[in-house]
Amino acid sequence: MFVIKFKTLFISISVFFVTAAIVSLIIFGLPLGIDFKGGSALEVQYSGPRPTVSAVTTAVTNAGFTNALVQPVGSNGLMIETQTLSDAQRAAVLAAASLEQPATQTSFTSIGPSVGTELKHKAIASIILVLIAIILFVAYAFRKVSQPVSSWKYGFAVIIALVHDLIIPTGVFALLGHFYGAQVDTLFIVALLTTLGLSVADTIVVFDRIREHLNGSKSTSFPKLVGESLSETFVRSINTSLVVLVMVLSLAFFGPATTKLFAITLAVGMFFGTYSSIFLASPLLVVMEQGRKKKK
Amino acid sequence: MLKRRIIAIVVLVVGIALGYLVIRSQAPNPPRFLAAHPFRLGLDLSGGSHLIYQADVSQIAASDIDTSMASVRDVIERRVNTFGVSEPVVQVQSGGFGSTNTHQLSIELPGVTDITKAEALIGQTPYLEFKVQSDKPIPQNIVIGPDGKASTNVDISSQFVSTGLNGKYLKQAQLIFAQGTNEPTVSLQFDDAGTKLFADITKANIGKVVAIYLDGQVISAPVVRDAITTGTAVISGSFTPEQAKALVSSLNSGALPVPISLISTETVGPTLGAQAVHAGIMAALIGFILVGLFLIIWYRVPGVVAVIALALYTVITLALYKLIPVTLSAAGIAGFIISIGMAVDANILIFERAREERLRGRSVGEALTVGFKRAWTSIRDANISSIIIAFILFFFGSSLIKGFALTFGLGVIISLISAITITRLFLRALPTPRGKTGRFFFSSGFSMSKK
Numbered sequence: 001m002f003v004i005k006f007k008t009l010f011i012s013i014s015v016f017f018v019t020a021a022i023v024s025l026i027i028f029g030l031p032l033g034i035d036f037k038g039g040s041a042l043e044v045q046y047s048g049p050r051p052t053v054s055a056v057t058t059a060v061t062n063a064g065f066t067n068a069l070v071q072p073v074g075s076n077g078l079m080i081e082t083q084t085l086s087d088a089q090r091a092a093v094l095a096a097a098s099l100e101q102p103a104t105q106t107s108f109t110s111i112g113p114s115v116g117t118e119l120k121h122k123a124i125a126s127i128i129l130v131l132i133a134i135i136l137f138v139a140y141a142f143r144k145v146s147q148p149v150s151s152w153k154y155g156f157a158v159i160i161a162l163v164h165d166l167i168i169p170t171g172v173f174a175l176l177g178h179f180y181g182a183q184v185d186t187l188f189i190v191a192l193l194t195t196l197g198l199s200v201a202d203t204i205v206v207f208d209r210i211r212e213h214l215n216g217s218k219s220t221s222f223p224k225l226v227g228e229s230l231s232e233t234f235v236r237s238i239n240t241s242l243v244v245l246v247m248v249l250s251l252a253f254f255g256p257a258t259t260k261l262f263a264i265t266l267a268v269g270m271f272f273g274t275y276s277s278i279f280l281a282s283p284l285l286v287v288m289e290q291g292r293k294k295k296k
Numbered sequence: 297m298l299k300r301r302i303i304a305i306v307v308l309v310v311g312i313a314l315g316y317l318v319i320r321s322q323a324p325n326p327p328r329f330l331a332a333h334p335f336r337l338g339l340d341l342s343g344g345s346h347l348i349y350q351a352d353v354s355q356i357a358a359s360d361i362d363t364s365m366a367s368v369r370d371v372i373e374r375r376v377n378t379f380g381v382s383e384p385v386v387q388v389q390s391g392g393f394g395s396t397n398t399h400q401l402s403i404e405l406p407g408v409t410d411i412t413k414a415e416a417l418i419g420q421t422p423y424l425e426f427k428v429q430s431d432k433p434i435p436q437n438i439v440i441g442p443d444g445k446a447s448t449n450v451d452i453s454s455q456f457v458s459t460g461l462n463g464k465y466l467k468q469a470q471l472i473f474a475q476g477t478n479e480p481t482v483s484l485q486f487d488d489a490g491t492k493l494f495a496d497i498t499k500a501n502i503g504k505v506v507a508i509y510l511d512g513q514v515i516s517a518p519v520v521r522d523a524i525t526t527g528t529a530v531i532s533g534s535f536t537p538e539q540a541k542a543l544v545s546s547l548n549s550g551a552l553p554v555p556i557s558l559i560s561t562e563t564v565g566p567t568l569g570a571q572a573v574h575a576g577i578m579a580a581l582i583g584f585i586l587v588g589l590f591l592i593i594w595y596r597v598p599g600v601v602a603v604i605a606l607a608l609y610t611v612i613t614l615a616l617y618k619l620i621p622v623t624l625s626a627a628g629i630a631g632f633i634i635s636i637g638m639a640v641d642a643n644i645l646i647f648e649r650a651r652e653e654r655l656r657g658r659s660v661g662e663a664l665t666v667g668f669k670r671a672w673t674s675i676r677d678a679n680i681s682s683i684i685i686a687f688i689l690f691f692f693g694s695s696l697i698k699g700f701a702l703t704f705g706l707g708v709i710i711s712l713i714s715a716i717t718i719t720r721l722f723l724r725a726l727p728t729p730r731g732k733t734g735r736f737f738f739s740s741g742f743s744m745s746k747k
Contacts, residue, residue: 043568087412106568108411112559115348118398126688133684141677187627190689190700194634197685201678205645208674236648239594240641243587247637250583251630256572258340259630266634 001227007283021171033183038113195269202277338625343566424463464553465490491527628699635707642715
């Protein structure tokens with residue numbers, strides 16, 4: 001199987017993307033949305049063509065809301081983000097945004113800073129919980145497999161793949177945040193967690209095949225066995241990911257505006273998640289087995 | 297074989313009927329039974345307001361918090377109901393996993409897109425409290441201004457302490473006009489526990505001031521002349537008759553046992569929601585067609601069967617959304633759309649496994665039977681991880697995520713059953729393929745036709 005033959009190349013590609021993601025995170029940082037830092041988001045629609053973003057920003061700033069962030073939404077809408085607003089302040093922002101033509105409010109969200117902090121804790125807690133649950137599950141599912149690679153090493157390979165799947169979409173998001181004003185919200189966390197679930201499912205299918213071959217105790221070498229398992233599950237992994245990717249992309253292109261960024265994050269996550277299941281987790285198993293052999 | 301075919305046809309007919317009912321119930325003028333089960337749309341899709349209040353429970357004993365929160369909910373629910381909002385949802389959200397020990401009240405008001413009105417609707421609920429003079433009065437500095445007058449800037453509230461007697465113990469409030477002066481006053485009648493508490497307070501404070509606070513402001517501070525055991529009190533502030541009347545009606549709809557403050561609001565206009573629903577349906581349809589085409593081209597006859605199973609899955613899921621009912625948000629629709637993709641996974645696993653078995657020299661029929669059997673452990677383990685994620689997300693707390701977790705988790709579980717049982721039923725009901733063409737229609741991929 002070519003994946004095992006060129007395992008160093010494929011692992012290097014992963015290392016490259018993870019490094020690039022970390023660099024992007026360091027340079028651009030991760031912009032938090034109002035979900036997590038608190039604040040208000042006012043979405044308005046104009047009946048005709050909307051005024052320019054800079055004109056509205058100036059108008060809102062002049063009205064006394066200095067940290068306002070204005071972004072275009074849809075064809076005739078704008079999203080204005082500010083600190084947490086009272087109802088009178090909201091009306092003031094709405095009035096300021098009405099330049100040549102009146103702005104109509106289509107949605108308004110206001111989140112207190114304490115809510116944001118609590119949500120941040122919850123988000124971190126749930127990511128950690130998901131990681132722990134998955135590792136426990138993998139360790140349990142492969143508890144009977146210990147030759148020639150002990151069961152916790154499967155768990156270890158899964159963790160590396162999961163960290164890979166977490167870091168790359170986050171790095172891409174930092175990039176999106178810098179160039180398109182994307183912000184981390186609760187849906188981003190959901191996208192990450194869903195990615196983890198799908199990626200683990202893929203990895204498990206490959207590992208399950210390895211488990212089956214090991215139990216069948218064919219006298220082939222471990223790398224060859226992993227290669228066979230990979231080539232047997234290869235078409236399935238690609239097809240399943242393709243099908244889910246088709247659904248996710250149609251959600252991104254045709255779906256509601258609120259879940260667009262969520263779908264894009266999920267698509268990036270799905271892509272690298274599939275990559276890690278095929279080209280990272282299994283080659284890592286072989287590397288670990290060979291490392292063990294050399295020690296002996 | 298005949299029996300299997302009959303069952304398969306019955307399943308197909310039931311599926312089509314179910315699909316018809318789902319579509320019919322969304323069409324104009326559905327029959328009464330169907331009209332009773334509409335899709336329940338979340339606020340982000342139907343338009344409306346969502347307010348979250350934080351309750352300050354610092355003054356309440358830990359054991360009483362739950363009952364107090366429940367009565368806050370009841371009071372707000374009564375208030376919201378008097379304004380004729382359809383299907384409001386008032387819920388207590390306490391703590392929950394991964395959060396600090398907070399107590400919040402979540403209020404969903406479908407159709408109310410005017411946040412000022414929504415806030416006023418809830419904000420009018422008064423917080424009534426009786427306080428007595430503190431044993432340890434805090435000295436106040438009275439500054440004599442340059443004009444020779446003493447400053448009136450005295451912190452009165454620091455001189456009073458809570459008694460525990462508050463709006464929770466109120467049975468009824470009434471507007472009366474005092475005899476002689478004809479001044480509008482508000483008469484309060486406490487319930488049994490309140491009567492006893494009020495008697496104790498007045499007994500202990502004869503000759504002292506008992507202050508009546510409304511929403512943190514002193515509205516009346518009479519001196520107690522005698523112990524009051526009848527459980528009645530009179531507030532005679534300087535009310536206009538209108539103010540007194542408003543106070544009575546809001547006190548009667550219930551005074552809050554704990555103070556609440558607004559910490560988060562969300563308002564979505566109806567047009568935005570309608571656009572989102574339309575876009576969600578479009579995305580689901582386009583995705584379904586593309587996936588269906590792929591399945592049929594790649595897997596041929598089994599692919600067609602998989603598409604039928606997928607269509608049945610979609611219909612069953614939508615019917616369940618109506619029956620349970622599941623409140624659909626934009627995130628929930630996203631979860632559903634992704635679950636359509638995931639539902640195919642089990643079939644792909646089975647078909648790929650069957651292909652391997654066929655390559656090992658088994659007949660098409662045998663290969664499918666073995667494929668179903670051997671693919672099961674993979675299908676099970678792969679789906680368990682998704683169910684774990686859905687479960688954790690569901691307890692994440694916020695309603696947005698709950699919506700996604702519910703449709704996603706439900707989808708994984710239903711598809712696990714439908715993809716296996718329905719596909720197997722149909723494949724076994726089909727005639728066993730014979731000859732080269734027969735084998736072609738049951739093979740998959742593009743290189744396969746040569747073999």
